[in-house]
Amino acid sequence: MTNNPENTSEKSLGYVVGGSLKDSLSVRLTVPPQEVKEGSFVVIESGDWRFYGTVTDLQLGSTNPRFADEQSENRLPPEVACLLHGQTLFTNLQVLPALMQEVGPDPASPEYEQWRSQHPDDSGLQPQPVKTVPAHHALVRSARAEDVANIFGEPSQRNFVIGYTREQNLPIPLDLEKFVQRSSGIFGATGTGKSFLTRLLLAGLIEYNKAATLVFDMHNEYAYDDIASDTKEVIPGLKSKFNPRVRVVGLGAGASIRGQSPDFNLTLAESDILPEDIEMLTRELNLRETTPATLEALWHDFGRTWFSEFKKMRNGAMEEDPITGKKVPATDSVAFWANQAGVNVMAAEGLHQKLGRLFNKPYIVPNPPQDSLAEIINLLASGKHVILSFGDHETDLDYLLVTNLITRRIRDEWEKRTNAYRSHPQKNPEPRPLVVVIEEAHKLLNREMAAQTAFATIAREMRKYYVTLLIVDQRPSQIYDEVMSQLGTRVSAWLGDEADIAAVLSGLAGRDALRGMLARLQPKEEALLLGWGVSLPIVVRSRRYDQRFFEELRGASPPGRSADDAIRELFG
Amino acid sequence: MTNSSLHIGRLLRSTTSDCVIGCRASELNLPAFGGMVRIPLAEGTQIFGLIHNIQIEDDGLIRQLITSDNVPPDVLLDNRNNRNVPVEIGVIFIGYQQDGVISHLLPPRPPLSLDEIFTCTPQEVVAFTGNGRFGYLRHILRRDDLPQAELLAAHIQQAGQIHLTHGRPDWVEAVTRELVTLLRDDYDRLMSVLSAIGDINLS
Ligand SMILES: Nc1ncnc2c1ncn2[C@@H]1O[C@H](COP(=O)(O)OP(=O)(O)OP(=O)(O)O)[C@@H](O)[C@H]1O
Ligand SMILES: [Mg+2]
Numbered sequence: 001m002t003n004n005p006e007n008t009s010e011k012s013l014g015y016v017v018g019g020s021l022k023d024s025l026s027v028r029l030t031v032p033p034q035e036v037k038e039g040s041f042v043v044i045e046s047g048d049w050r051f052y053g054t055v056t057d058l059q060l061g062s063t064n065p066r067f068a069d070e071q072s073e074n075r076l077p078p079e080v081a082c083l084l085h086g087q088t089l090f091t092n093l094q095v096l097p098a099l100m101q102e103v104g105p106d107p108a109s110p111e112y113e114q115w116r117s118q119h120p121d122d123s124g125l126q127p128q129p130v131k132t133v134p135a136h137h138a139l140v141r142s143a144r145a146e147d148v149a150n151i152f153g154e155p156s157q158r159n160f161v162i163g164y165t166r167e168q169n170l171p172i173p174l175d176l177e178k179f180v181q182r183s184s185g186i187f188g189a190t191g192t193g194k195s196f197l198t199r200l201l202l203a204g205l206i207e208y209n210k211a212a213t214l215v216f217d218m219h220n221e222y223a224y225d226d227i228a229s230d231t232k233e234v235i236p237g238l239k240s241k242f243n244p245r246v247r248v249v250g251l252g253a254g255a256s257i258r259g260q261s262p263d264f265n266l267t268l269a270e271s272d273i274l275p276e277d278i279e280m281l282t283r284e285l286n287l288r289e290t291t292p293a294t295l296e297a298l299w300h301d302f303g304r305t306w307f308s309e310f311k312k313m314r315n316g317a318m319e320e321d322p323i324t325g326k327k328v329p330a331t332d333s334v335a336f337w338a339n340q341a342g343v344n345v346m347a348a349e350g351l352h353q354k355l356g357r358l359f360n361k362p363y364i365v366p367n368p369p370q371d372s373l374a375e376i377i378n379l380l381a382s383g384k385h386v387i388l389s390f391g392d393h394e395t396d397l398d399y400l401l402v403t404n405l406i407t408r409r410i411r412d413e414w415e416k417r418t419n420a421y422r423s424h425p426q427k428n429p430e431p432r433p434l435v436v437v438i439e440e441a442h443k444l445l446n447r448e449m450a451a452q453t454a455f456a457t458i459a460r461e462m463r464k465y466y467v468t469l470l471i472v473d474q475r476p477s478q479i480y481d482e483v484m485s486q487l488g489t490r491v492s493a494w495l496g497d498e499a500d501i502a503a504v505l506s507g508l509a510g511r512d513a514l515r516g517m518l519a520r521l522q523p524k525e526e527a528l529l530l531g532w533g534v535s536l537p538i539v540v541r542s543r544r545y546d547q548r549f550f551e552e553l554r555g556a557s558p559p560g561r562s563a564d565d566a567i568r569e570l571f572g
Numbered sequence: 573m574t575n576s577s578l579h580i581g582r583l584l585r586s587t588t589s590d591c592v593i594g595c596r597a598s599e600l601n602l603p604a605f606g607g608m609v610r611i612p613l614a615e616g617t618q619i620f621g622l623i624h625n626i627q628i629e630d631d632g633l634i635r636q637l638i639t640s641d642n643v644p645p646d647v648l649l650d651n652r653n654n655r656n657v658p659v660e661i662g663v664i665f666i667g668y669q670q671d672g673v674i675s676h677l678l679p680p681r682p683p684l685s686l687d688e689i690f691t692c693t694p695q696e697v698v699a700f701t702g703n704g705r706f707g708y709l710r711h712i713l714r715r716d717d718l719p720q721a722e723l724l725a726a727h728i729q730q731a732g733q734i735h736l737t738h739g740r741p742d743w744v745e746a747v748t749r750e751l752v753t754l755l756r757d758d759y760d761r762l763m764s765v766l767s768a769i770g771d772i773n774l775s
Contacts (some may be wrong), residue, residue, distance in 0.1 A: 066759045072737045075763070078747060084766060087752045 009012045011138040016044060021133050024056060024513050027093040033058055037166050039141040039517050039528065039539025041151075042095055046134030048115070050103045052127065052143070052151055054537050057094035064088065069400035077408045090391060091318040092213045095140065096510045097152065100534035127151060127535065145170050151535045160204035162197070162491070163527060163540025172540045176204060178533045179212040179489050180433045183459045183469040185441075187476045187504050193525050194472050195221055196545045197208050197491055198437065199238065201470070202385075203545070207553055211433035212380040213470075214410070215387045216403045218394060218439050223248040233546065237259045238387065241550055246385045249376060251402060252363035255391035262389060263373065267368040267544040268405065270308045275299050277405055278355070284397050285354045297341040308366055311359045313337055316499035353421025355399060373406060377413050380434055397445055403444060407436060407454040411467065418465045431466040441471035442478035450480035459483040476503040489533030493542075494521040505530075510537070577690045578602055580609065581661065586682040589665055589711070590683030591621070593689045594658035597628070603661055606726025608692040608732040609702070611683045617670045619679045620692070620700055620708075622727060623719050631655065664715065665687070667700060674700055676707030698739035701731045705751040713754060720761070724751070725768035732774055744774065 013036055016430040019025035025044070029036065036042075036055060044051040057337065062068035085544075102125050105111040113291050119125060127150070143151075148170045153159040159173035163437045179201075186201070188194045200221065205213055212223040215222050223246070239246045250262035275295035282291065298306040317330035329335035338348035355499040358364065376386055388406070390398060420428040436458065437445060450456035460482070471487075473479060477499035485507035501518045505511040508530060514537055518528055521539065530537040581595030591611075595603070603609065603623050611619040633651065637643050661690035666678040692700070698773045701708075712720060712727075728747055748769055756763035 063756050064759055067756075072763070072766075074765055075770075079745070080766050080770050083745065083748050084752055084762075086748065088756050 002195050012141045013042065014140050016046075016136055016140065017092070018136075019095075019133065020213075024026045024094045024096040024510065025053065025133065027095050029058075029091040029093055033091045036062070036142075038520060040167055040199050041148065041536065042093075042140050043132045043143050043147050043537050044140050045093070045099070045139050046138035048102055048104050049134070050101050051097050051134050051138075052099040052101070052147070052536055053095040053097040054514075054539075055093050056096045056510070056517060057355060059092045059094065060089070061092050062089050062425060079273070093140070094513060096509075100132070101125065101127040101150075104245075106442075122272070131323075132191045132195045134389045139471065143170070144166065144168075148172065155209045160201070160208065161543055162200060162204075162529070163542045166526075166539055166541060172529065172538060174201075174489065174529070174533065176208050177210065180205070180435055182463050182488025182532060183483075183486060184489035184491070184531070184533065185471045185473065185476070185484070185487045186491045186493075187473055187495060187500070187502075188527070189495055189497075189500075192521075192523060193494035193527070193542055194474065194493060195527075196235075197493070197527060197542060198222075198439075198470070198472050199235070200543055200545050200549070201491075202238055202437065203241070203549070203553060205435065206238065206245060206385050206501070209245070209383070210382060211436060212379055213378070213385045213433050213435045215385075215437040216390045216404075216406075216439065217387050218399050219389065220257050222264075223389055224259065224260050230388070235545070236547065236550060238385075242385070245383075246387060246412075247379055249372070249388045251388065251390050251393050251398070255389070257389040257391055264372060265400075266363065266366045266372045266376070266388065268373070268402070269363055269368050269371075270366050271304045271357075272405060273307045273364065273401075275306070276452065277401060277408075278358075280404055280449060281400060283448065284400055285357065287354060288347065288350060289312070290344055291351055294343050294348050295364045296352050297338075297343045301337075301341055302369055308365075310352065310355070313352065315349055334463065358401070361393075361398070363393065366515045372479075373409055377404065377410060380410070381417070381432060381492075382437060383432060399440070400443060400449075403438060404453050407458070409466070410434070410436070411454045411458060416466045422503065432466070433466045434471050435468055435519055437470045437472065439472045441469075441473040442475050445471065445479045445483050447480045450483060456480060457502070459486050466541055478498050480507055481502065488531055489528050490531040491529055492518055492521075493525075493527045494523050495519065497558075508537075532550075575753075577610070577696070579625040579688060579690055580667055581658070581686050581689050583611065583683050583689065584658070584660065585685070588682055591663050591665070591682060593661040593663060595661055595689075597652045597659050597706045597715075602691060604726075604730070607729075608697050608731070609663055609688055609689050610690050610692050610696065611689050613679075613683060613687070616672070617668060619665055619683060620696075621662055621663035621665050621670045622713075623724050624664055624723050627662065629657050629660065631657045631687055634679055636771060645751075663716070665681055669700075674703045675710055676704055677715075678711070682686070687697065694734045694738045697731050697734050701747075702735070702743065706747055709747075709754065720765040720768050721768035724765055728769060729772045732772065733761070736774055740769070744769075744772070 011235045013031055014027045014029040016029045017026050031194050038055055042053055042055055072084060099417055103117040151172050153175060155161045155171050155173050158176055160176050161171040161173045164170060165172060186194050186504060202213060205211060217223060223239040225240050226235045226237065228235050239248050247516045248257060248262040249264060249266050250257050251266050251269055253265050255262060255265050278295060279292060302309040313334045314330060314332055315334045317329040317333040318327045334349050334352045335345045338345045342471050380385055414431055417431040421430050444453050444455050455469060457471055476484060484503050490504055495501050495518050502513055505514055515537060521528060525542045526539060527542055528537060528539050578711040580599055584594040605623055605625045605626060609621050609623060665678055667676040684687045712723060728744060732744040751765055755765060
């Protein structure tokens with residue numbers, strides 16, 4: 001706990017005039033409104049307690065609406081008008097309080113000793129969620145560096161700096177330990193910097209190296225260096241920067257990613273594909289309601305080889321019955337099998353035709369040279385990070401099928417390992433926490449799909465099994481709300497759509513107050529941090545992801561501070 | 573305003589909050605609307621007041637003179653100096669001083685008939701109006717029967733001028749701010765007071 005009496009001369013922004021715990025506090029501003037911005041972090045000193053909150057709105061007010069309505073500066077001499085306006089027109093801040101902390105009286109005061117004897121150590125003096133309000137007229141000031149450090153932690157490998165405050169440029173870290181304990185999300189309209197925020201966080205996670213990460217890189221963005229389409233600057237790739245720790249897997253034999261050959265290729269065995277993988281593609285493949293019955297019959301007849309067997313059948317093949325001379329379905333035809341299995345022929349033929357798109361996928365082969373799925377799992381379990389690049393297979397169908405299949409395997413594996421660890425902690429290692437990163441998450445986590453894919457389960461309960469998701473999306477409103485409300489840490493760049501904004505804020509206290517802030521972020525490189533993993537909702541200017549970032553990460557220079565900042569910190 | 577305290581008349585009648593002073597027409601160049609006066613009582617106590625009204629009554633002789641064709645100068649002079657109906661000056665009490673301590677409360681008891689009334693010196697004006705937090709304004713603002721805006725403006729003009737040279741140069745600003753605070757729930761009254769204050773000219 002820091003108590004810094006030298007700074008009492010520092011100017012306050014205003015004083016509390018009203019409000020409630022449920023909504024937010026009203027603070028009468030005593031400085032020009034330009035000195036405070038929405039989203040900034042403020043501290044309220046109220047007796048022995050200190051409250052921490054976020055500015056969510058600024059409102060013009062007047063003691064009587066007529067003072068605001070009438071332009072009295074035209075009627076009165078300027079000095080008189082100025083005196084009048086100084087007292088009748090004002091600006092109120094809305095402050096959403098998030099935390100409070102007992103700080104006790106001024107250490108120089110006579111009461112301090114008694115208070116200290118009642119609080120011999122600092123336990124119980126940590127910031128805690130607000131349970132009451134500050135007193136009327138409590139003074140409000142901007143947060144200082146030591147407040148930020150007190151609430152968000154000192155920057156370190158674990159406390160990864162993701163951005164800086166708008167006004168004072170103070171570093172705001174995310175606690176990566178906490179970050180990986182629950183699923184999280186990065187949101188924002190297109191072009192607002194989601195992929196850059198994801199790169200930043202991934203770099204932080206890889207550097208900290210306490211959790212494995214698996215990135216489903218649909219657009220081949222994360223592994224190798226790239227050139228930004230707008231600024232033409234080089235975007236460092238994670239593989240290039242963290243080479244031995246990061247493995248790039250290309251989908252399909254002989255895949256090349258941005259002209260580079262990946263560490264190995266992923267091919268799926270036909271036997272890896274289960275009926276549920278197909279059912280999940282219902283919308284994508286435009287399947288009929290009869291599909292589950294047909295799939296069930298296929299599984300019943302062939303078990304794990306159903307996909308290969310079905311693929312081999314000829315659709316519509318006929319032959320002449322040697323006895324009757326009539327045209328009948330050939331013995332290797334879909335119709336022949338359907339008749340035998342007691343399945344509607346039309347349904348079976350329709351399904352066969354639609355699965356043609358999968359039968360032709362080059363990355364699904366009868367006998368892959370190695371079990372590359374198992375290889376991925378081993379890498380992750382042994383502490384490597386895997387970027388699965390989709391190469392040329394960029395369609396939704398590829399994305400849905402592959403991500404789901406892999407995730408299902410991972411889920412089973414981590415569940416198994418966790419159970420083994422729980423039952424015999426001496427014999428089995430604790431599973432390594434795993435973060436699965438999915439771009440365009442709404443494709444996998446929409447209301448319709450959520451029930452069928454492994455992702456919803458992970459979002460809901462897999463934190464018990466050491467697996468969490470990092471979902472990256474531009475349309476959060478299309479993600480199943482049960483998943484959204486489970487997200488611990490949310491990082492959101494600008495969003496315009498009301499429904500998207502509501503989705504990002506779902507399940508959080510102070511939703512109403514935070515709503516406008518999202519809509520008014522800068523179109524790029526600004527983000528609102530919120531949720532369980534963040535002590536207090538705050539707007540940050542995103543840290544830049546560039547060469548300098550990597551120099552900082554490697555300890556060459558401290559995060560985002562110039563020599564001037566350091567001098568100011570040392571000498572006040 | 574002169575530097576010394578000048579006699580302007582004697583008390584005609586009085587209540588706890590105000591009084592009327594009689595004065596000779598010849599002395600009428602002394603008191604001014606909005607001017608501050610003091611009424612010494614016994615034993616180091618004096619009452620402070622503010623002139624809010626100056627009234628000149630007629631009498632039978634005046635009526636006669638007015639109807640005549642012309643009034644000879646010596647008759648006019650004689651009537652001004654020796655008329656037997658005094659000029660009446662209305663004063664509201666705004667505070668008092670007892671044993672050197674200034675209070676903006678009403679005096680404990682009113683002055684008595686024929687008590688003498690004097691104008692205040694600049695030092696007294698500065699001491700009284702600069703003391704405390706303008707509590708005396710409430711005696712004026714309470715009186716709906718007075719031309720408040722004009723009275724305040726006249727008072728602020730006179731006292732402000734004195735403060736400029738003898739007291740707090742920011743006194744006008746401070747008293748205006750206080751008036752805004754006191755009147756901001758009464759838009760019409762505040763605006764009329766402020767526009768009167770806006771007409772003040774300090775040199
Ligand atoms: N932290 C950052 N560091 C450097 N540049 C950034 C940062 N954030 C955003 N930018 C700039 O903004 C541009 C858009 O960012 P980005 O590609 O991450 O957007 P996006 O939200 O992922 O968009 P889309 O939804 O289209 O994928 C980048 O090309 C880059 O120039
Ligand atoms: Mg992107």
